[in-house]
Amino acid sequence: MSFFLALIISCNSQDKRPVIGETEYQQELNASYKDASKSPLKKKDLKQFKGLDFFPIDSTFIVNAKLTKTENAPIFEMATTTDRKPLYKEYGILEFNIKGTNCTLTIYQSQAEAEDEKYKNYLFLPFTDDTSGEDSYGGGRYMDVFTTDEKPNGTIELNFNNTYNPYCAYNEKYSCPLTPRKNHLDIEIKAGVKVFKKH
Template sequence: MKKLCFLVVLISMLSCNSQGKRALVGKTEYQQKLNSSYKDATTSPLKKKDLKNFKGLDFFPVDSVFITTAKLIKTENAPTFQMATTTDRKPLYKEYGKLYFTLKGKELELTIYQSQDDLEDEKYKDYLFLPFTDDTSGDESYGGGRYMDVMLYDINADGTVILNFNNTYNPYCAYNDKYSCPLTPRKNHLDIEVKAGVKVFEKH
C-alpha cells in the first residue's frame, strides 16, 4: 500500500512539473533553439532589461519559397583578409566561394566566407559564414543585415547546398552594442525582399 501511495504521489508530481514547464516558443525546431538560447541569461546577447521582458524573437512566417538549392563555386587561392566589424576588431577571413541560386524567379549570388580563427576551434571548424542584406534591411529586418550558417559537411560532392533563409539570424549587435560583429560586405546585397528568418528587434 505504501508503495502504491508513493507511486500515485510521484505521478502527480511529474504531471504538475510537466504542466508547469513552459513550452519553447517557435514554429520550428530552429526557432525554438534560438529562442531558448536568447532566454538563457548565460548565452543570451540581450541586455538585462530586454531579457527581463523577453517572450521570443519575432520571425517572418516560415515560407518554403525561401529554401533553395545553391551551386557553390569555390574560390581558389583566396587571400586571407581582415574583415571590417562594428568595432576596431579585425578578424581574419577567407573568401570560401560564391553561391549561385534562384529566389522568386530571380537569379542571385552571394559570397560565402570562412573564419580563419574558427579553424582552430573544434566546435566551429565546419562553419561557413554567409552574411547578407536585402530589400527588407533597415525596415522589417535589421539594417546591418542577417547571417546564415552553412556547414561544410552539408555541401554535396557536386557543389550543391541547401540554403534555408528561414534559418537566418541577426548579429548580436542588433541586440547589444557591446558586441563586435562583422559588417556585411556591400556585394552581398540581395535585390529582393527576403521575408524569412528573424525580424528586426524592438528594444525596450
C-alpha cells in the same frame, strides 16, 4: 564560434517555461535568448522577452545554390562594428534563384574557427536584402552553412528561414562582422528573424 552551434550545445532543455517557435530552430534560438547566462539581450529587454519575431516559414526561401569554391583566396581583415578585425577568407561564390530572381552571395570562412576542430566545417554567410532597415535588421543577417552540407553535385542548401541577427542588433557592446556590400540581395527575403524592437 558559430552562434547557432553555441546555442545548440548550450540549450537548456530543462527550462519549464514553454519555448515559443514554429520550428526546432526557432525554439532553440528563443531558448538561448531567454537564458540570462548566454543571452545577448540587455537586462531590461530580457525581463520582457517572450520570443523573437520571425517571418512566416516559407519553403520558397529554401534553395539549392551552386557553390563555386574560390581557389587560393587571400586572408583578409573583416570589418566589424568595432576596431576588432578578425581574419577571414573567401570560401566561394553561391549562385541561386529565389522567386525568379537570380542571386549571388559570397560565403566566407573564419580563420580562427578553421583552426578549431569543433568548428572547422563552419562557413559564414552574411547578407542584406530589400527588407534590411525596415522589417529586418539594417546591418543584415547571418546564416550558418557547413562544408559538410555540400552535395556531390557541387550544390549546397540555403535555408533563409534559419537566419539570425548579429548580436549587435540587440546590444551595442558586441563586435559583429559587417556585411560586405557585394552581399546585398535585390529581393525581399521575408524569411528568418525580423528586426528586434528594443524596450
